[in-house]
Amino acid sequence: MRNLIITIIWISLDIYCYQALKTIVKDFKPKIKSIIKKTYWIVEITLMSIVLSIILYFSKFTSSYLSNWIIGFSFISLAPKIIILLFLLSEDIIRLLRGSFNFLSLKFTKKEKIKPFIPGRRKFVSQISFGLASIPFFGLVYGVFKGKYEYRVHRVKLAFKDLPEAFDGLTITQLSDIHSGSFHDQEAVLKGIKLANSQKSDILFFTGDLVNNKAEEMNDWIDSFSLLAAKMGKYSILGNHDYGDYWKWNNEEEKVNNLIRLKEIHAEIGFKLLLNENLKIEKDGQSISLVGVENWGMRGFHKHGDLEKALKGVEKDDFKILLSHDPSHWEAQTLDHEKHIHLTLSGHTHGMQFGIEIPGFIKWSPIKYLYPQWAGAYERKGKYIYVNRGFGFLGYPGRVGILPEITVIQLSRG
Numbered sequence: 001m002r003n004l005i006i007t008i009i010w011i012s013l014d015i016y017c018y019q020a021l022k023t024i025v026k027d028f029k030p031k032i033k034s035i036i037k038k039t040y041w042i043v044e045i046t047l048m049s050i051v052l053s054i055i056l057y058f059s060k061f062t063s064s065y066l067s068n069w070i071i072g073f074s075f076i077s078l079a080p081k082i083i084i085l086l087f088l089l090s091e092d093i094i095r096l097l098r099g100s101f102n103f104l105s106l107k108f109t110k111k112e113k114i115k116p117f118i119p120g121r122r123k124f125v126s127q128i129s130f131g132l133a134s135i136p137f138f139g140l141v142y143g144v145f146k147g148k149y150e151y152r153v154h155r156v157k158l159a160f161k162d163l164p165e166a167f168d169g170l171t172i173t174q175l176s177d178i179h180s181g182s183f184h185d186q187e188a189v190l191k192g193i194k195l196a197n198s199q200k201s202d203i204l205f206f207t208g209d210l211v212n213n214k215a216e217e218m219n220d221w222i223d224s225f226s227l228l229a230a231k232m233g234k235y236s237i238l239g240n241h242d243y244g245d246y247w248k249w250n251n252e253e254e255k256v257n258n259l260i261r262l263k264e265i266h267a268e269i270g271f272k273l274l275l276n277e278n279l280k281i282e283k284d285g286q287s288i289s290l291v292g293v294e295n296w297g298m299r300g301f302h303k304h305g306d307l308e309k310a311l312k313g314v315e316k317d318d319f320k321i322l323l324s325h326d327p328s329h330w331e332a333q334t335l336d337h338e339k340h341i342h343l344t345l346s347g348h349t350h351g352m353q354f355g356i357e358i359p360g361f362i363k364w365s366p367i368k369y370l371y372p373q374w375a376g377a378y379e380r381k382g383k384y385i386y387v388n389r390g391f392g393f394l395g396y397p398g399r400v401g402i403l404p405e406i407t408v409i410q411l412s413r414g
Contacts, residue, residue: 007052010077014044017084020126027123047077068182068397075396076140080133087129095119143353143398149188151195151391152403156377158384159414160342163319166284167411173201173230174407176325176347177239177390180221181212182397190224192391196406197229203281204230206271207347208239208295208325212394213247215261225269232281236271237292238262239325239348240301241394274323276310289318291341296333297326297348299370307333314339321345327373330385343384343411350390351375351402365402375402 021040025033051073098119173196183189196204211217218225228234242262249255266273274292281288291314296305305324314320320341322334327346334341351374355365367374377386389405 007048010048013078013081013085014041014048016088017081019121020084020088020129023121023123023126024130044077047073051077065181065184068393068395071395072140072144072397076137076144079140080137083133083136084129087125087132091121091125095121139400140396140398143396143400145398147399147403148353148393148397149185149192150399150403151192151406153195153199153406153408154376154389155408155410156386157410157412158343158377158386159412160319161414162317162342163411163413164283164286164288165413166286167288167319168413170203170283170411171199171201172345172407172409172411173199173204174207174345174386174388174409175204175228175391176207176345176388176405177209177350177392177394178206178225179209179212179241179390179392179394181214181217182393183221186220186224189221190227192404192406193224193227197227199406199408201230201408203232204228204234205321205323205345206234206236207323207345207388208237209241209347209390209392209394210236210239210262210265212241213244215258215265218262218265222265222268228270232283234269234271235290235292235323236266236273237323237325238273238275238294238304240295240297243295243302243304245302274310276306278310278312278314287318289314289320290323291320292323293329295325296329298328298332301326305329307337311337311339316340327371327385327387330373334385335380335383341383343386343409345386345388345409346373347388347390349374349387350393353390353393353396353399353402355401357401357403 018037018040021037025036028036051070175196242259244255244258247255249258263273263275272279274290276292276294278289278291281290291310293305293307293310295301296303296307307329310322316339318339320339320343322341322344324330324334324344324346326348327344330344330346334344349367349371352365352367355363355367357363363375365374371387372378373385373387375387375389377384386407386409388407389402391404391406393399393404
């Protein structure tokens with residue numbers, strides 16, 4: 001029944017948007033007109049068939065990879081239609097109003113000659129709608145086949161008056177949201193890993209979501225991510241997807257064992273996994289406190305994290321770096337904590353994998369309306385949070401505008 005409803009809605013949208021295409025090509029030569037119309041239906045039927053075939057023949061719990069492609073093809077097909085739909089509906093409302101006026105004019109003025117009851121579609125409106133719709137269409141296609149592996153290095157310098165002298169100039173590479181269950185291109189992923197290593201940072205932090213749902217998603221990627229290197233160590237935390245909360249397990253024991261295996265994989269990669277705990281990073285007789293919490297998030301996300309437990313034994317005057325996957329934790333608990341937390345590193349948002357970024361000019365994504373801190377560095381009360389845009393992708397199998405990120409943070413005294 002669900003598939004039937006999806007098919008009816010999809011076909012209805014196709015037919016409605018097709019009216020705009022007919023308006024655009026009505027004055028074309030018959031042969032060209034026929035080719036354009038056939039191409040439209042071939043593309044739309046192909047996209048719809050791919051999505052429905054995956055839905056029909058594979059359970060949604062069989063593979064998060066397949067689920068990503070369902071979402072991807074759906075976006076590619078439906079996003080342009082929404083734009084066309086808005087234009088056509090607006091024009092149809094105007095046409096209906098004009099038609100009603102014409103009808104009343106005919107009825108009350110008794111004129112024999114009157115304009116058609118409902119005026120025809122205007123060609124330029126249909127042309128504008130298709131022109132604007134082509135932007136998300138080609139953008140989403142590019143994001144699927146190219147953008148998702150277009151790794152970018154984002155560099156930021158952060159100054160703190162109480163940073164221990166030994167750590168002046170310390171460089172940090174931060175990765176987040178690997179989501180290995182979405183990957184399919186070993187060479188492209190290795191390119192990102194090599195780019196991270198080429199930064200030659202002193203220390204590396206990973207801020208959660210190693211997998212989409214299951215530890216086994218990392219089976220083909222352990223060797224690759226084991227190549228990550230940092231001379232002062234590699235440290236990690238868990239993200240909301242790492243607990244298997246979004247998977248249909250056969251029983252609770254299976255879910256528990258999955259998390260146990262995932263923790264083992266962190267160690268196999270060379271990560272020191274912090275589970276609501278802290279440790280000292282020492283250099284030249286001085287130290288900073290590294291604090292790692294399990295996932296803690298607003299908006300319905302599970303709160304496995306325990307900040308008080310994680311800070312146990314940390315002195316108030318210690319310089320502190322907190323790894324916390326979800327940036328909503330910053331305003332909710334971290335920002336006003338009595339133990340001054342200098343720097344929080346998060347991920348989670350992916351920058352929604354869609355937006356506009358022109359350095360020094362604009363940084364926008366719809367995710368900003370859910371997360372005030374969604375990408376990059378934010379400062380308040382002398383405390384910072386940096387939100388990584390994510391190394392991988394989930395849901396829509398691509399990135400448009402908001403590209404995968406490798407963060408390099410340099411700490412300084414000042």
